[in-house]
Amino acid sequence: GAxxxxxxxxxxxxxxxxxxxxxxxxxxxxxxxxxxxxxGQGLEFLIYFQxxxxxxxxxxPSDRFSAERTGESVSTLTIQRTQQEDSAVYLCASSYRxxxxxxxxxxxxxxVL
Amino acid sequence: GENxxxxxxxxxxxxxxxxxxxxxxxxxxxxxxxxxxxELGKRPQLIIDIRSxxxxxxxxxxxxTLNKTAKHFSLHITETQPEDSAVYFCAAKDxxxxxxxGKGTRLSVIA
Numbered sequence: 001g002a003x004x005x006x007x008x009x010x011x012x013x014x015x016x017x018x019x020x021x022x023x024x025x026x027x028x029x030x031x032x033x034x035x036x037x038x039x040g041q042g043l044e045f046l047i048y049f050q051x052x053x054x055x056x057x058x059x060x061p062s063d064r065f066s067a068e069r070t071g072e073s074v075s076t077l078t079i080q081r082t083q084q085e086d087s088a089v090y091l092c093a094s095s096y097r098x099x100x101x102x103x104x105x106x107x108x109x110x111x112v113l
Numbered sequence: 114g115e116n117x118x119x120x121x122x123x124x125x126x127x128x129x130x131x132x133x134x135x136x137x138x139x140x141x142x143x144x145x146x147x148x149x150x151x152e153l154g155k156r157p158q159l160i161i162d163i164r165s166x167x168x169x170x171x172x173x174x175x176x177x178t179l180n181k182t183a184k185h186f187s188l189h190i191t192e193t194q195p196e197d198s199a200v201y202f203c204a205a206k207d208x209x210x211x212x213x214x215g216k217g218t219r220l221s222v223i224a
Contacts, residue, residue: 033211033212041216041217042202042214042215042216043157043217045211045212045213045214048211048212056210058211059211091157101159102147102149102157102159102212104156104157105156106156107156
């Protein structure tokens with residue numbers, strides 16, 4: 001596609017429910033990132049996929065968070081048993097190989113009631 | 114892992130003045146230092162980047178300097194305009210590690 005695509009753009013859920021966020025990176029981009037951005041805050045690294053290497057999960061805040069990527073395509077970020085502090089915009093980004101410009105999606109805004 | 118500190122957190126300048134944002138990093142192996150601009154409600158976008166084999170890079174009104182010995186790098190914006198108002202993020206990585214961002218600087222250019 002022309003850019004990084006994320007869905008849903010907005011998600012409202014109740015505390016304790018599970019949510020899945022999807023990211024379609026730019027075709028041919030081997031690197032894929034997930035970041036979390038709370039309102040008015042910075043870009044908090046969550047997880048990094050690079051080609052066929054094991055993902056770098058060092059930024060995941062708890063075991064309620066997990067992510068998968070199928071080959072060099074779609075990635076899904078799953079948050080189990082959501083908490084109010086999980087409310088944020090979840091941004092996906094991809095890049096060609098491991099260095100170089102990151103192209104961000106529009107983000108998925110998650111609101112946990 | 115890498116840790117990036119960014120200062121100041123907010124910056125107000127008069128239109129036409131210069132703005133400088135500074136970042137430090139912790140991992141001496143880092144060799145790629147990009148800067149991203151995020152306008153209100155928009156996604157972050159790359160504005161300039163520098164690699165460790167150069168000390169300075171310019172693109173029109175924007176320049177970035179890198180001091181590898183001191184592990185710090187800076188963004189300079191000259192002749193600021195109202196459309197420069199945004200949040201700016203610095204970041205650092207080496208070839209195999211994830212890109213880690215600073216906490217951002219909210220720049221306001223006052224007309």
